[in-house]
Amino acid sequence: MFVPKKVKFRKQHKLMSAMHRPATQKTTVSYGSVGLKALEGGWITSRQIEAARRTIARSLKRGGKMWIRIFPDKSVTAHGNENTMGGGKGAVDYYVAVVRPGTVLFEMDGVTPEVSRAALKMAGYKLPVTTRIVIR
DSSP states (O other): OOOOSOOSOSSOOOOOGGGGSOOSSSOSOOSSSEEEEESSOEEEEHHHHHHHHHHHHHHHTTSSEEEEOOOOOEEEEEOOTTOOTTSOOOEEEEEEEEEOTTOEEEEEESSOHHHHHHHHHHHHHTSSSOEEEEEO
16 A cells, blocks of 8 residues: 655645645546546545555556556544544645546556557546546
């Protein structure tokens, strides 16, 4: 799973409003020839990124190359169930990548268009946002 090696601040604010504005960076396929683009905003956890990565890697069968364009660098905290109010913020539970609409999530190159479409379609099922396959 993807986890940052070192962070400046251990706990972060929620800030949910940023993921509803359209993306301004990572909007085009720049490394590979085919990509998977998010059509809506959301949080993608490191587990979901890893599940999609495994799906693509199985489909490639050592044939092509894959790039992951997102990284989970935002920490999400969680409290225990029976904690009272006023106990402070909970411990870091997992990490997420904040994805805006229009962000390219994965890119592929070196395989046939049919294989890449099938792999990215299966990877899209693992993610909590709606996606579209885009070609350079």
